[in-house]
Every structure is written in C-alpha cells, then in structure tokens.
Amino acid sequence: xxxxxxxxxxxxxxxxxxxxxxxxxxxxxxxxxxxxxxxxxxxxxxxxxxxxxxxxxxxxxxxxxxxxxxxxxxxxxxxxxxxxxxxxxxxxxxxxxxxxxxxxxxxxxxxx
Amino acid sequence: xxxxxxxxxxxxxxxxxxxxxxxxxxxxxxxxxxxxxxxxxxxxxxxxxxxxxxxxxxxxxxxxxxxxxxxxxxxxxxxxxxxxxxxxxxxxxxxxxxxxxxxxxxxxxxxxxxxxxxxxxxxxxxxxxxxxxxxxxxxxxxxxxxxxxxxxxxxxxxxxxxxxxxxxxxxxxxxxxxxxxxxxxxxxxxxxxxxxxxxxxxxxxxxxxxxxxxxxxxxxxxxxxxxxxxxxxxxxxxxxxxxxxxxxxxxxxxxxx
Numbered sequence: 001x002x003x004x005x006x007x008x009x010x011x012x013x014x015x016x017x018x019x020x021x022x023x024x025x026x027x028x029x030x031x032x033x034x035x036x037x038x039x040x041x042x043x044x045x046x047x048x049x050x051x052x053x054x055x056x057x058x059x060x061x062x063x064x065x066x067x068x069x070x071x072x073x074x075x076x077x078x079x080x081x082x083x084x085x086x087x088x089x090x091x092x093x094x095x096x097x098x099x100x101x102x103x104x105x106x107x108x109x110x111x112x
Numbered sequence: 113x114x115x116x117x118x119x120x121x122x123x124x125x126x127x128x129x130x131x132x133x134x135x136x137x138x139x140x141x142x143x144x145x146x147x148x149x150x151x152x153x154x155x156x157x158x159x160x161x162x163x164x165x166x167x168x169x170x171x172x173x174x175x176x177x178x179x180x181x182x183x184x185x186x187x188x189x190x191x192x193x194x195x196x197x198x199x200x201x202x203x204x205x206x207x208x209x210x211x212x213x214x215x216x217x218x219x220x221x222x223x224x225x226x227x228x229x230x231x232x233x234x235x236x237x238x239x240x241x242x243x244x245x246x247x248x249x250x251x252x253x254x255x256x257x258x259x260x261x262x263x264x265x266x267x268x269x270x271x272x273x274x275x276x277x278x279x280x281x282x283x284x285x286x287x288x289x290x291x292x293x294x295x296x297x298x299x300x301x302x303x304x305x306x307x308x309x310x311x312x313x314x315x316x317x318x319x320x321x322x323x324x325x326x327x328x329x330x331x332x333x334x335x336x337x338x339x340x341x342x343x344x345x346x347x348x349x350x351x352x353x354x355x356x357x358x359x360x361x362x363x364x365x366x367x368x369x
Contacts, residue, residue, distance in 0.1 A: 024220070
C-alpha cells in the first residue's frame with residue numbers, strides 16, 4: 001500500500017560531544033558536592049559553622065542547576081537579572097523571619 | 113533558537129511587534145516567571161520552617177543520648193535514618209541521600225533530552241525522556257515509602273503529658289508515628305512542616321512526571337517533528353530542573369541542618 005507519509009523530512013544533527021561532556025561534568029560536580037555534604041553532616045558538630053558550610057554548598061549547587069541545566073548563564077543579561085534580582089526579597093524575608101524566630105525563642109510556646 | 117536581542121527589520125520600530133526583547137520565546141519567558149513565583153512560595157514554606165524551628169528549644173544533650181520528645185525540636189538525622197528492607201538498622205540520611213541522587217540524575221537525563229531536541233533527534237529525545245520519567249517515578253515511590261514510615265512510626269512510643277480537661281489531671285499519652293494531630297518525633301509543628309514541605313514538593317514532582325509523559329507522548333507521535341521544533345522539551349525541562357533545585361534546598365534545610 002503506497003500510503004502517503006505526512007511526516008516531514010527532518011535533518012538530524014550529530015550529537016554535540018563537547019556540550020554533552022560538559023553536562024556530565026556539571027552532574028559530577030553536583031554529585032561530589034552532595035557527597036561532601038554527607039561527610040560534613042557526620043563529622044562536624046551542629047553549630048553556626050556547619051550551617052554556614054551547608055548554606056554555601058547549597059547556593060553553589062543551585063548556581064550550577066540554574067546556570068547550566070536551566071541555561072540561565074547563557075541567556076541575555078536582561079533575562080538573567082530579571083530572574084536574579086527578585087531573589088533579594090527572599091534573602092530579606094529569611095533574615096527578618098530568622099531574627100523574629102530567635103526573639104520568639106525567649107518564650108516557651110510548648111506549654112500553652 | 114534565536115539569541116538575537118532586539119533585532120528589527122530596517123525601517124520598523126521595536127514597538128511594531130515581532131521581537132523578543134529577552135531573546136527567548138514568550139512561552140519560555142512565562143515559564144521563567146512562573147518558576148520565580150513558585151520559588152517565592154517554596155521560600156515562604158522553608159523560611160517559616162526556619163522561624164518556627166528557631167522559636168522552639170533545640171536538643172542540647174550529647175548526640176548519642178538523643179531521644180524523641182515533644183519538648184524540643186528533633187535532630188533531623190535521628191528522625192530520617194530508616195532504609196527499606198533494613199528494619200532497625202540506623203542509617204542516618206542514607207535513603208534521603210539516595211533520593212537526592214535519583215533526582216539529580218533525572219535532571220541530567222532531562223538536559224540530555226533538551227540537547228537531543230536541539231538536534232531534532234527524535235529517538236534520543238524519546239530515550240532520555242523515558243529515563244527522566246523513570247527517575248521521577250522512582251523518587252515518588254521512595255517518598256511514598258518515607259511518608260509511610262514517618263506516619264507509622266518506629267514502634268517505640270514517645271510519652272507526652274496531656275492535660276485532660278474533663279478529669280482535670282495530666283495524662284501520660286503514648287504517641288506512635290506522626291500525623292497532623294500528633295507527632296512522636298518532636299513538637300507538632302515538625303510533623304506539620306514535614307508533610308507540607310515534602311508534600312508540596314512531591315506534588316510538583318508528580319505534576320512534572322505527568323508533563324514529562326505528555327512531552328514523551330508528543331515526541332513519539334511526531335508532533336514536534338511536524339512542528340519543526342522541540343522547544344516544548346526545553347520549557348518542561350525548565351520546570352523539571354526547578355523541581356530538582358527546590359529539592360536541593362529542602363534537602364539542606366529540612367534534612368541536613
């Protein structure tokens with residue numbers, strides 16, 4: 001049966017080896033940072049220092065995911081900053097709420 | 113995929129339309145702004161967790177001497193130390209570490225699907241989308257197990273003093289597991305935040321798996337070949353990476369700190 005195909009002719013390009021290698025490298029970095037987080041979780045005592053290390057590593061991971069996987073690093077400057085600048089509000093919210101939380105810790109709510 | 117910023121036809125104004133000021137299509141730009149708003153929602157949840165946690169007393173004793181009590185906030189690694197098929201073995205954060213690994217890997221396979229889409233390589237998009245869907249389903253299954261374990265409890269009850277308003281005396285109540293009314297691991301808020309934060313994230317993963325399946329289906333049926341563009345893979349890819357990104361923060365602020 002000579003059935004007419006409606007599939008258009010599509011030119012398939014060969015895999016971009018350099019790009020794929022780069023993506024796997026990013027994945028490896030994310031894996032290593034997570035592994036180091038585990039080591040830190042079981043070697044350092046709980047405290048400000050430990051939390052600080054975790055926060056820094058998390059931001060580095062977030063940077064790789066957003067910058068490389070989500071491609072934001074390669075977008076136009078105006079898009080890049082349109083996404084990044086509003087994050088300031090989250091930072092401000094974080095500081096304000098944690099400050100408030102430590103003030104509240106002077107009151108014990110458990111027995112109310 | 114045009115990276116031009118504000119190219120215009122000579123003699124026409126940028127105000128005449130037909131330009132993409134941020135160098136991306138309308139759909140991709142809207143996905144970015146949706147994700148930004150979603151980031152605010154998740155920040156609201158995680159920051160409120162920080163507020164409530166810092167307003168509760170922390171456990172101050174020796175790490176080995178930790179026991180569950182409703183009097184202080186629990187140490188997360190003491191709560192999340194169970195692994196399927198290894199009942200009674202203390203393996204802190206191992207299972208949640210595995211879940212993190214699964215989600216990061218599914219993010220990698222997603223970005224490989226996007227790369228294949230740029231090359232119009234239908235077979236490769238199908239392959240990587242299937243791996244991504246598999247990663248998402250694996251993560252959801254792990255979460256189902258984790259929730260079940262959290263709800264059922266460890267088998268050793270936590271004793272809580274509850275004031276009985278009808279008899280006027282303090283009763284000792286045994287608490288097994290956790291739900292929105294009781295919590296053996298610590299203050300009630302701890303269980304509530306666990307359900308809301310991991311639940312809201314899990315719902316995002318679930319939606320992501322559905323969207324990924326839709327993309328896979330459209331790829332298989334040749335929709336994107338006929339359209340001449342695999343940009344939908346990119347848009348859903350953005351969403352999927354965002355789900356991974358949120359998990360990175362949940363992992364740190366709920367399980368590690």
